[in-house]
Amino acid sequence: MTAPVPRRPLGTVLTRPAVVLLAGLWVAGPLLPLAVQAFTDQWFYPDLLPARWSLSGWRQALGPQSGLAEAVATSIGIGVAVAACATVLGTAAGRALAWHRLPGRRLMELVLLTPVLVPPFAVAMGAQIVYLRAGLADSVTGVVLAQLPAAAAYTTLLMSGVWAGVDPALERQGRTLGAGPWRAFREISLPRLHGGLVVAAMFAFLVSWSDYLMTLLIGGGVVTTVPLLLFATAAGSGNQAATAAIALVAVVPPLLLTALAARQLAGGDTALLGVGR
């Protein structure tokens, strides 16, 4: 005996694809004109398509004067350093948060959220004074250190969620079998953290990759990353095609990283993203 499948009204059936389509347009929409803009030097309102196609924007963006190659190298270098440091810090802090009944754990979690909660301008202004006094301003090291708190806050929250899914009793068991504390971590817990580590490192890299304010204020114009170059080109040259080309370059690493980490993001660890638990 089979129950008849109730027919759903057409409106209900169409709602979901419509929402998905609109959301997609909302997110990806701004990128579309960018992709067109990069390949033209004449595109006037209200034309739907440019009057003329051209690669001059790309020629300028990739040419020796633009400094894009150097900016990409600087951005990658800073991003990798921030990702490495933030992931290590986040792994250690996340373990403490997840495994130990620390007094004031909730408070600490709130403190970790401050980079997200406090207006970045306020933080950056304060940081600039401190870094100037410490002699760390105008240097790549200074920029890495300045970007680290925000990135480490993300990795800590993420990793505390991942650690909460690892049984501390397993490491304890390893200790009784002759493994020292570090060895027990490496041999027993670390294999279970893999997915989380990949996602945490990716997040930290992306936080660094898109940072503008800290890099501008601490780097003092000496350290030029892709966002800085992009802003300078947009504000300084007025060359919309070159700006669009640089913007497209800036979008590539996040997309690439997301694609590379897709397996981790889609895996069982996804539930642990965000604040976890």
Place this chain on the structure above:
Amino acid sequence: MTSGVSIETLDHTYPGATAPTLRQVTLDVPAGTRTAVLGPSGSGKSTLLSIVAGLTAPTGGDVRLAGRSVLRLPPHRRDLGVVFQRPLLFPHLTVAENIAFGMRMRGTDRVVVRHRVAELLDAVALPGFTDRRSTELSGGQQQRVALARALAARPAVLLLDEPFSALDPQLRGDMRTLLTDLHRREGTTTLFVTHDRDEATDVADHVAVLVDGDLAQHAPPAQLFRRPASLAVARFLGGAANAIAGTAHPGRFDCALGSLRLDTPHRGPGLLLVRPRAIVVADQDGPNVVPATVTAVTDRGTHLDVQAASADVILHLTTGPATPLRPGDEVSLWLPPTQLSVVGR
């Protein structure tokens, strides 16, 4: 080499707790023997094991392995094997890699490791399970692998914390037999924590009863049942059904039932304990035979639970299922002197 464990005047109070978990616990487990620490939940027995393993630091006292204090040694330097209630197999490793873990940590030669793993898989009746993942095994199989893993590096001492209580009863019996067999092969000094008195007496040659953080008695199982050191021990072992007040003198105990012969070191006021199974329905008079009237008979199928009144004392006894007893019957009950013990009130 297996070695003895000496626990000396061990004290432990958890931070923030008002009452101590362990009080002046002294326990000696000679090399190659098996002692079960038996106690109700909350008696502090798992804490005791955790201190010996080095996972908890005691507030006072000492733990010695082979005569040397190990309190300052971290767990991985104590040369122990520990099996917990949960198997805790490393999920990313195969069965063989799990068993080999302790040897790998000690840098044992690969060929030796392979031989030892095969030998232990045979010993725990899991030959051919080498490359299985722990997640593919049943609970009993996992706990067998955990046992093999704990023994693989030939530790000085094997510690077991309620290792079988998560398994179903049938399996538990098999595991006890397996543990006894393993002990016969390996000879490892074993400290076994359990709340199950049958398990304790089955597996161990000595039983230490822990009640509320105090070590109440440490004795071979038979002596524990026949000569409980206190009413608390007798109660926990189910031997306090008949507790009769009276006064102990050398060679006798005076109470409402008369003057009974027995051998006890106890002097002065105390409680006479006799297990229901130890009381014999007699057919003649003599020493330690008391007249009684049957007041209740309950047929339990395998035996009869009988209550009999004698001089205002209600005695509980069990008899064979075919014993022709009915309420109102006059009987003579023999209280065998070797089965009587006296504890303080």
